[in-house]
Structure formats: structure tokens, C-alpha cells
Amino acid sequence: MSDTTLKSNVIIVAPLSSLSLRTRLYKLALFLFETKCPQITHIAWERLPGECIEHRLDFPVEKKILLKGGGYGSGRRYLYVLWMINVFFYGFKIKRNDVVWALGFESAFPLLLSSMIKGYTLCFDDADRFSMLIKNKILRFIVKTLEFLTSKLVYKHIIPSFERYNFTSKNFFLVENVPSDIVLKEAKTIYDNKEWKKFSLTINLNGWLSRSRGLAIILEICDSLKNHDIGFIMAGKLDCDEAISLSKKSNVQYLGEVSNQEALASYYASDFVFTYYDPISEINRYAASNKWGDALKTGIGIIVNKEIISAKKIIDTKVAIGLYYNDVNALKSKIIYLSEHKNEVDILKKRALELGKDIPCFNMNIKKIFSLS
The missing domain is CATH 3.40.50.2000 (Glycogen Phosphorylase B;)
Incomplete structure (x- = not known):
């Protein structure tokens, strides 16, 4: 070989x-x-x-x-x-x-x-x-x-x-669930050539947009923040009524069911990615989200619910905001706080990017399995 x-x-x-x-x-x-x-x-x-x-x-x-x-x-x-x-x-x-x-x-x-x-x-x-x-x-x-x-x-x-x-x-x-380097490059090019809605704070939601991924929670948050300069970018399959309703809000930019590169491009236009998993399911409590690796490689923060056992590292290293799944008021307060303290957001994003540099891209890891140098 x-x-x-x-x-x-x-x-x-x-x-x-x-x-x-x-x-x-x-x-x-x-x-x-x-x-x-x-x-x-x-x-x-x-x-x-x-x-x-x-x-x-x-x-x-x-x-x-x-x-x-x-x-x-x-x-x-x-x-x-x-x-x-x-x-x-x-x-x-x-x-x-x-x-x-x-x-x-x-x-x-x-x-x-x-x-x-x-x-x-x-x-x-x-x-x-x-x-x-x-x-x-x-x-x-x-x-x-x-x-x-x-x-x-x-x-x-x-x-x-x-x-x-x-x-x-x-x-x-x-x-680990991180992007390939070629996909990252393509995503950055797409980001540079696309128009994005501008907000003081932008939260990203992507992937399989279902009720078990906290869509009812984020819909409530979105409605309660309509008088704040806080927006959302969505990309992926709308798999519940809440996701459909959220995609139609004025402070939401819904991209549709797009390619991996297009979804990843939206991270560069965001400050945080929302990754809630209903902890009633055991497999959810051990989630290993692609979104975490995407966030670290693009240099944005992560919002995750504390019940996720596998999220302990990203919470402890302060690249993720950890809150309890059903504490909607705490999530709302934290989002408003972050929108008003962008210097703290910038510090967190820099920390995420630095941590991401230590994780090999997907293709570099796969090469070892197939014995390719």
C-alpha cells in the first residue's frame, strides 16, 4: 500500500x-x-x-x-x-x-x-x-x-x-467527531461569499432538529427574546412542529437541509452552537455530538445541558456553557448576559479555537486506520 x-x-x-x-x-x-x-x-x-x-x-x-x-x-x-x-x-x-x-x-x-x-x-x-x-x-x-x-x-x-x-x-x-480539513476550507469559502443576518449574539442550531434536541426549549427562548438583538441560524431537517415554527421567526435565518459544508459555514457566522439532548434517554446522556467538534474547529462556543456526561470536559475547559435541560429561565438569562458581555464571548471563542487545534481532523485520524501516512 x-x-x-x-x-x-x-x-x-x-x-x-x-x-x-x-x-x-x-x-x-x-x-x-x-x-x-x-x-x-x-x-x-x-x-x-x-x-x-x-x-x-x-x-x-x-x-x-x-x-x-x-x-x-x-x-x-x-x-x-x-x-x-x-x-x-x-x-x-x-x-x-x-x-x-x-x-x-x-x-x-x-x-x-x-x-x-x-x-x-x-x-x-x-x-x-x-x-x-x-x-x-x-x-x-x-x-x-x-x-x-x-x-x-x-x-x-x-x-x-x-x-x-x-x-x-x-x-x-x-x-472524535470533528470535520475534515478540506470540508473546513470549503465551509470558510462558503461563509465568505454568503450574506448572513447580523445580531449582537447569534446561536446556531443544526442537524436533526427534533423535539428530543431541545427545540421546544429554544422556541420558547426565541419568543421571549424577540425584543433583544439576539438571533438564530438554523440548518437541517425540521423534524417537529417546534422546529417548523422556529424556522419562520423573524430573528431566525433558516438555511434548509444543506450540505455538510454549508452547515459548517454557518458556524463562522455564529457565536454559539446549541446542543441540548433530552436526558431521559441514556444514549443522549452519553452523546458525542458532531457539533462540539465543529464548534472547536471553527472557534465558537457551545451551549449544552449539564446532564450530558460526555460534555464534562468541554464544560470544565470553559469552551461550553452548561445548564440544566429544564431550566429555561437560566438559559434565557445566560443568553441575555452573553449578548451584553461580548468581550467574554470573544475570550471563550478564542479558547475554543485553541482547544480545537489539539484535535486531529477527521481525515488525519482515518489515515491511521487504513495505514496511510
Whole structure:
């Protein structure tokens, strides 16, 4: 293998319609293209009709759809069993020299047996720990045991943070959720060439804009601050009534469902990014948000709820404002205070940028996994 060229075909097994729908996989696909990967294949679950088209990628990605339908509702989780069965049998079609990037336990575990028999390289990208989504205690124990086994037997167990794990593994490989350097450069160019609404303080909301991400809270805040020079930039999927209402406010600039580069460009026009996660969900309490890495790399602050265990570091290093999820009055008071004390905001943003310099960009970390210098 040469220093900069990847000679193996890479198969990405992910229960998603398209790679573009998941920031982590989008960045991976860009890296593979840049390193001249001979063939990129996505083994997919097409959730909605026609959704498998890669609108954000301008290079070819081979598609093999193993499952269709189901949408994104939690009421059809039984389909994950069917996905795992389909993935298990597909694994025996993979060639020895291929590299397989499996998103989630539901993709990596079914591939274990075939990877050991056929000898292909299996990378387990554990972006969201599957067992944390299971409520049944017996089933959760079984899945946690199998997660441990999978971690020990794959080539690399790629994780965004250590906080979610009560075990150690020699195969752990930390890839924090930060942008690729090329995406950062493109985002800065987009920012420089776009008109942005100007406010004394601007708060960014992006990604999957759902109720569990604090949209009801920020809508209440937005309404209560209409007489202040405080604005919001939104980008992403409007997945609840509150998000739709918020996008129509006069002090909100809604960009739509945009590319990763366009969403990242909006950080340069912002002072803080809002990252609330409803702590009633265990997986939310261990969130490893892409938005935190985006904020550190673009030099803006973070607003996060204190219940998020994995946010302790960014709160302790004073690049994030930590408040309790349901304390709306405290959040409102803090936002008003920050809008009136911009010198403190500037200091925090400089601190964030300095901390971001110490974190390798996404593509630099991925190079090590594929043994590229």
C-alpha cells in the first residue's frame, strides 16, 4: 500500500439509505475518494423510496440495497433483526482483500463469522452504542456481552468517545467527531461569499432538529427574546412542529437541509452552537455530538445541558456553557448576559479555537486506520 493511495475496495455496511445522511459516513466517503479508493460500495437499508441517491457526493458509490421500507419510526425496530440476518448472509460474498466498514453493532456483529472465515478486514464504527437503546434488561445484557465480544475480534473498534464503555479493548480507536480539513476550507469559502443576518449574539442550531434536541426549549427562548438583538441560524431537517415554527421567526435565518459544508459555514457566522439532548434517554446522556467538534474547529462556543456526561470536559475547559435541560429561565438569562458581555464571548471563542487545534481532523485520524501516512 502506498503512502497516499488506498488499494483495497471499501464496503460500507450501514442501515441507512445514503452515506450523505450521516455526517460521519459522508466524511469517510470523501476521504476514500481523496485517497483514490478503487471502489466504494454502500450496503444499504433504503428507509424511504428513492432516498438511496447520493445527492451530496459528486463521485460514484456502488449501491446494494439489502432492506427496504420502515422509515425512521421506533415502532418498527423488529426490522433490525431482518437487517442483521441479511447482513450475515451478505458477509459470505465479501472478498478477502476488501475492507469492510460496519456502522453500528447491528452491522458489525453479523459480519464477525464471515470475516474470520474469509479473512477480510472488519472495522466496527460504533457511532451509537446499540445496547443503550434496549430497555429489556435480559436482552440488553446479551447485547452488551456480544458488543464486548465484537470489540475483541474486529480489526478496529472505532469510537467517538470513551465514556460509553465499561470495558477496555486493545482494538479501541478514538475518532472524535470533528470535520475534515478540506470540508473546513470549503465551509470558510462558503461563509465568505454568503450574506448572513447580523445580531449582537447569534446561536446556531443544526442537524436533526427534533423535539428530543431541545427545540421546544429554544422556541420558547426565541419568543421571549424577540425584543433583544439576539438571533438564530438554523440548518437541517425540521423534524417537529417546534422546529417548523422556529424556522419562520423573524430573528431566525433558516438555511434548509444543506450540505455538510454549508452547515459548517454557518458556524463562522455564529457565536454559539446549541446542543441540548433530552436526558431521559441514556444514549443522549452519553452523546458525542458532531457539533462540539465543529464548534472547536471553527472557534465558537457551545451551549449544552449539564446532564450530558460526555460534555464534562468541554464544560470544565470553559469552551461550553452548561445548564440544566429544564431550566429555561437560566438559559434565557445566560443568553441575555452573553449578548451584553461580548468581550467574554470573544475570550471563550478564542479558547475554543485553541482547544480545537489539539484535535486531529477527521481525515488525519482515518489515515491511521487504513495505514496511510
